[in-house]
Amino acid sequence: MPKFLFIFRHSTAPQSRPSPEEMQVLAGQWYAWMQKFSASILPGGDGLKPSGRLLKGGIVSDGPYVEAKEFVASFTLIQADNYDAAVAIARECPGDNVIEIRELGGYA
């Protein structure tokens, strides 16, 4: 079955951050999402720490990247029959997400 990488992006605008109470609601919705699609979610997904390094033209710079409007916050691996099925799973993700959906090249 084809595998897809879901890349979750967030806005860097501070006002887009949910309040703790809103996070509680989101966590509950994610819990339901994970249960619903447990057969499709592959191990290996993770969240990313907020800062990192950028290597460009031999020069290393530190994150956070202030000029960026969005940053990659997390990723997950999904197996699905095709793009339509993968997008259908992404659509049910709770909250206001920007999700990049990419099929893995090397599936057998």
Added chain:
Amino acid sequence: MKEPRALVEHFFRHEFGRLVAVLTRSLGVRRLDLVEDVVQTALVQALETWSRRGIPEDPGGWLYRTARNLAIDAWRREQTHAKALPHLAEEAERETPPPEAHFADEIGDEPLRLLFVSCHEAVPAESRVAFALRTLCGFSTAEIARGLLTTEVNVQKRIERARDRLRDLDVDFEAPAAPQLRARLDGVLSVIYLLFSQGCHATHADVPIRRDLCDEARRLARMLAGHPVGDVPAVHALLALMCFHAARFDARLTLDGGIVLFEQQDRSTWKWSDVREGMAWLARSAAGDELTRYHVEAGIAWEHCRAPTFADTDWHRIAEGYDALDRIAPSPIHALNRAVAEAYLHGPQAGLDRLAAVVPENVPARYPGWHAVKGELHFRLGQHSAAERAWQEALRWTSASTDQEFLRRRLADCRRVESLDSPVSLDP
């Protein structure tokens, strides 16, 4: 994939408060902005990571480690800048030692310490409440604004004022020492009391945060009672008072959020576990010879809970309670409540006489409850046009939608009775 784990209620909000308090102890009250930012980032990271991998076995520990590491990173970044910029370096000399040294001791009573710090005499009272809701309870500005019935801008201003004052004073988190703590206990209690009364004053079914305010007030008070400084009769009395009121929350509302008067409340919907807890606190509050306003108010609330039926309510005791309360903490609201008790004892006219005896400059003309009670007493005397005038006035000063609906319902009753011109029962 493993079966995902669920989180306890209010996990994110309560962890926010706990972590802010713990990190503030390490980084100092002056770095509160940085601390809140770090904790918020840790929560976002938790939500992102747990939504991909499931919730870890010890979510609280996970968050603490994540926030601590973020704080250390932020602190190091500041140190780097400090070396580069001489004037910042100067400031850095006054800083606390590296956070690692402090993180050795585990989470203790930091939230309580922060509560005492925020009740510093220099912080305006209204700022204390907003600050506590933000910093200790983890509510957002918008949520606090809804809870306190004010604007977000207002809340933001109040919080900033508290932060500015604390920063200017360079308040030490380790202090205040025990004698100061006792002196500041009054301020802490009034913040908790205000938090609770804001929560139960107007009942908005559409604004769930209001019940949360009451729950938070009780949580902070229980925390206080669990500490030697706060394990005193006044705190026990405040807890008793809050429990007796909380017991009647569900009975005060209809299923669609309308208001139910005390007379008509279904006593079977009272939460008896709260009543029992309140009784236990009330018993403990009787130790010592101190009589605070919380003792008196707990006694009044207990009288409301105690009677098996409405008719059994001991209005003499309640009237005495309001008299005592007015002596300890004079307020026209106590006079108003005393007038209600008087009306139940000696009829509506006696209640109105009491209201009329309040000197004009003390009449809380913008307080809708004043006019609502006046309307009710006139109505019971069959003075419908006077009742209508009073209720119209009450409506003018009411902003809560459920309260408005209640008053409109009463106004409609008024007009219906007027048109029928039927004899009205005058019983109190």
